[in-house]
Amino acid sequence: MPLLLLVFWEAVCRAGMVSPIMLPSPTAIVLKWGEWLLSGELLIDVVGSMGRVVGGFLIGAGLALPLGLFMGASPRIYEYCNPIIQVLRPIPPIAWIPMSILWFGLGNPPAIFLISLGAFFPVLMNTIAGVQNVDSIYLRASLNLGAGKGIMFRRVILPAATPYILAGVRIGIGTAFIVVIVSEMIAVNNGLGYRILEAREFMWSDKIIAGMITIGLLGLAIDQLMNRLNNYLLRWHRGLDS
Amino acid sequence: MDYISINSVSKVFTGKDASVQALQDINLTINKGEFVCLLGPSGCGKSTLLNAVAGFALPTSGEILLKGRKVTEPGPDRGVVFQEYAIFPWMTVAKNIAFGLEIKGVSAKEVEERVVMLMETLKLSEFRDRFPKDLSGGMRQRVAIARLLAIDSPVMLMDEPFGALDALTRRTLQDELLRIWRESGKTILFVTHSIEESLYLASRIVVMTYRPGRIKRNQLVEMPYPRDPAGTEFNRLKRELGELVMAEQVLYTNDELRL
Ligand SMILES: Nc1ncnc2c1ncn2[C@@H]1O[C@H](COP(=O)(O)OP(=O)(O)O)[C@@H](O)[C@H]1O
Ligand SMILES: [Mg+2]
Numbered sequence: 374m375p376l377l378l379l380v381f382w383e384a385v386c387r388a389g390m391v392s393p394i395m396l397p398s399p400t401a402i403v404l405k406w407g408e409w410l411l412s413g414e415l416l417i418d419v420v421g422s423m424g425r426v427v428g429g430f431l432i433g434a435g436l437a438l439p440l441g442l443f444m445g446a447s448p449r450i451y452e453y454c455n456p457i458i459q460v461l462r463p464i465p466p467i468a469w470i471p472m473s474i475l476w477f478g479l480g481n482p483p484a485i486f487l488i489s490l491g492a493f494f495p496v497l498m499n500t501i502a503g504v505q506n507v508d509s510i511y512l513r514a515s516l517n518l519g520a521g522k523g524i525m526f527r528r529v530i531l532p533a534a535t536p537y538i539l540a541g542v543r544i545g546i547g548t549a550f551i552v553v554i555v556s557e558m559i560a561v562n563n564g565l566g567y568r569i570l571e572a573r574e575f576m577w578s579d580k581i582i583a584g585m586i587t588i589g590l591l592g593l594a595i596d597q598l599m600n601r602l603n604n605y606l607l608r609w610h611r612g613l614d615s
Numbered sequence: 616m617d618y619i620s621i622n623s624v625s626k627v628f629t630g631k632d633a634s635v636q637a638l639q640d641i642n643l644t645i646n647k648g649e650f651v652c653l654l655g656p657s658g659c660g661k662s663t664l665l666n667a668v669a670g671f672a673l674p675t676s677g678e679i680l681l682k683g684r685k686v687t688e689p690g691p692d693r694g695v696v697f698q699e700y701a702i703f704p705w706m707t708v709a710k711n712i713a714f715g716l717e718i719k720g721v722s723a724k725e726v727e728e729r730v731v732m733l734m735e736t737l738k739l740s741e742f743r744d745r746f747p748k749d750l751s752g753g754m755r756q757r758v759a760i761a762r763l764l765a766i767d768s769p770v771m772l773m774d775e776p777f778g779a780l781d782a783l784t785r786r787t788l789q790d791e792l793l794r795i796w797r798e799s800g801k802t803i804l805f806v807t808h809s810i811e812e813s814l815y816l817a818s819r820i821v822v823m824t825y826r827p828g829r830i831k832r833n834q835l836v837e838m839p840y841p842r843d844p845a846g847t848e849f850n851r852l853k854r855e856l857g858e859l860v861m862a863e864q865v866l867y868t869n870d871e872l873r874l
Contacts, residue, residue, distance in 0.1 A: 513671055514701040518715040518766060519691035528714070532705040609705045609746040 397579040402586070405579040414568075419587065421564040422553050425481065426595075429488025430549045434542060436489070437496035441538075444497075445504025446530065458497070466491040466552045470559055484556040491552040492545035499541025503534030536610055543599050550592055565591075617644040617680075618802055619668065619770065624677035626663050637663040638674065639827035645819075647769075650796055650803045652817035654810065654856065656864040660828025661806040665774050668804060669695050681770070691715060694768030698775040700755035702747050702762065709734065709743045711758050715766035733761040737791070753784035760788075764795065773805045777812070789815055793840060810856050814849055815842055822856060825863040826870070832859055 379399055385391060386398030393401065409415040444451045466487050473483040507530055515529045557566030569584035626638040637660040645651050653661045666672045668679055670689040679686040681693065689695075702711045709730050716726045734740045737757040747755055756776055763771055777785040793816060796803055807813050813820045814836065822832040834856065838848055 510697060510699055510701040511703060513689070514695070514697065514703070515714075516671075516689040517669065517691065517693075517695045518762070519718050521718075524718055529703065532703075535705070609748065611704070611748045 394576050394578050397582060401579045402582050405577070406583040406586070409580065409583060415587070418563055418565050418568050419591065421561075422557065422566065423591065425484050425488055425557075425561075425564065426546070426549050426553045429485045429553070430492045430546055432485065433489030433492030433549070434496045434545055437493045437541075437545075438500055438538070441497045441500025442504055442526070442531070442534075445501040445534070446526070451501070458494075462494045462498070466548070467555055470556070474560060479560050481561065483560045484553065487556045488549045488552045491548035495544035495548060496538070496541040499537045499544070500534065503537025503541075504530055506537065507533040535606055536612070539599075539603050539606060543603075546595055546599060547592075550595065554588060618647040618649075618682060619643075619645040619804075620680045621645075621664070621668070622678050622680070624664070624667060624674040624679060626660070626667065626672070627675045636827040638667075639829050641677070641828070641830060643821060643830060643833070645802060645804065647802055648800045650793075650805065650816060650818045652813035652820045653804065653806045653823060654808070654813045654820050654860065655823035655828070655831075656808055656825055656860060656867040658867055658870070659823045659825040659863060661808075661823060662774055663828065664823075665695075665772050665804060665806050668770075669693055669772050691719075691766045691768055693770045693772055694763035694766060696756070696759045696763060696771065696773040696776040698778050700747070700752065700759055702755055702758045704747045707744050707746055708739055708750070708758050711747070712739075712761045712765050715762060719766065729765055733764055736764070736795075737761045751784075753780050753788060756780065756788060757791075760792070760795075764799075769801060771801055771803045773803065775806050775808070778807070785812075790841070792816070797840070810853055810860060811844060814838075814852055814856070815844060820856065822859050823863070825866045831863070832856070 382396075383399050386393065386396065386401075397405075406415075440454070444454055469487055469490055470483070473486045477483040477486055511529055511533055512525065515525050520529065553564070554566035557564035558570045561567055565584050565588050569581045569588075572578075572580035572584065621641055621643040624638055624641040625636070628635045628637055641664060653664060655661055663672070667674045668681075668686065670686050670693065673687065686693075703714070706714065712730045712733055713726045716729060721729075731740075734743060737760060739754070739757055739761060742750060742754060747758065750758070759776070777788055780788065789812065792803075795801070805813075805816060807816075817836050820832075820834045820836055821830055822834065823829065824831045834852075836852065838846070838852075842849060
């Protein structure tokens with residue numbers, strides 16, 4: 374079926390039924406992609422985008438995780454922080470673009486800021502929920518075995534909350550990936566987001582689509598990686614077998 | 616000296632519109648090495664009393680002393696086996712058993728030795744690296760028992776630990792518990808609503824009343840172990856306790872119907 378579609382697409386283009394600017398043929402896209410790859414520019418763009426995703430995500434999740442653990446464990450900290458978070462959370466990262474450019478100028482800093490913002494809230498919210506939902510029977514059991522606060526946090530609360538946290542990480546990476554493309558279109562002059570916008574100025578539809586496909590494949594790769602991580606970290610979890 | 620003494624313990628749960636008097640003026644002393652069963656229908660306050668001894672939910676009034684010291688918080692000197700198999704699902708069998716020892720700061724080598732020995736005792740050796748999700752209910756409860764034996768709690772508190780198991784597995788675990796009790800000399804407080812189970816296990820049975828929870832009968836059981844559930848003395852006591860429990864069960868059932 375996909376092959377049939379591809380053949381059909383190619384045929385439509387070859388027959389000149391659509392202009393190559395509106396819809397370039399698959400072969401043209403592949404050729405363009407090869408050219409892009411060989412020039413070495415593709416690698417730079419991919420590394421640039423992925424570097425920003427990873428950097429921004431690590432900052433965002435790295436801040437969200439401890440904050441979420443504290444907020445989940447202590448009602449007092451929760452009461453204190455929650456109002457601010459409820460107000461900030463619904464603002465889409467995209468809406469932060471103007472302020473982030475004013476604060477950080479152009480280039481990587483505003484992009485990384487936006488990406489970490491995109492990753493921050495999903496990880497935070499899920500970590501809080503994960504900690505709040507730890508079954509009290511496990512807390513009792515660990516108290517009964519003589520666990521102090523530190524051990525209880527590390528060996529009981531954290532692992533018990535992992536399913537939630539990983540779900541948040543997954544959403545966070547997804548958001549980071551959306552935000553990186555948008556921020557590259559606005560604040561940075563390399564990366565896949567920048568490149569497909571640049572290609573539009575020259576009406577290089579084949580390059581735009583090649584870029585889109587690259588973005589899609591990278592997203593898929595990230596998802597697969599997350600899946601692996603999930604399966605490994607949650608190998609104890611009941612839900613995974615069934 | 617009394618090992619555990621429960622002095623005039625009452626517990627009231629205060630809710631929004633109603634409060635429940637779960638325990639009323641409970642007085643009970645338990646000697647070292649006894650196997651005491653708390654027996655009574657659902658809702659009579661057995662778990663409430665056990666949790667008070669465990670230090671999870673302290674009494675509203677009265678006090679509980681362990682070796683003369685007042686119980687104020689949970690601790691490894693009073694190990695609990697929960698009905699819900701509260702072993703940690705993210706730890707393997709060996710890790711679960713080792714956890715309490717690691718908390719204590721026992722050296723890795725010693726932890727390993729104890730864990731290997733306990734897995735042997737409870738026939739868990741071949742499941743060492745399994746996670747609890749891959750174990751049957753009986754196996755999980757073995758892990759829970761091994762986890763407590765690891766920290767060597769002098770007192771074991773067990774809240775209907777075998778309630779969810781099939782009859783055959785239950786009997787096997789009862790026999791193993793009896794063996795461990797007699798070899799170790801631990802003091803056991805065991806909650807059950809099964810008359811049969813209490814007669815099979817206990818050296819003393821404490822029958823509780825339903826709402827408010829009080830002690831109705833404090834019955835020494837002097838039959839030698841292993842006990843024969845088909846024996847005459849066993850069945851005489853079973854009938855006798857059965858009548859006591861049934862009277863409370865009726866109250867409970869009436870309450871259920873009213874709700
Ligand atoms: N946390 C609680 N809040 C309010 N009522 C409770 C609570 N725990 C137990 N109760 C009530 O106290 C009574 C005794 O409960 P419980 O000790 O669990 O009984 P048992 O273990 O004998 O079945 C019951 O009527 C129950 O509804
Ligand atoms: Mg109970």
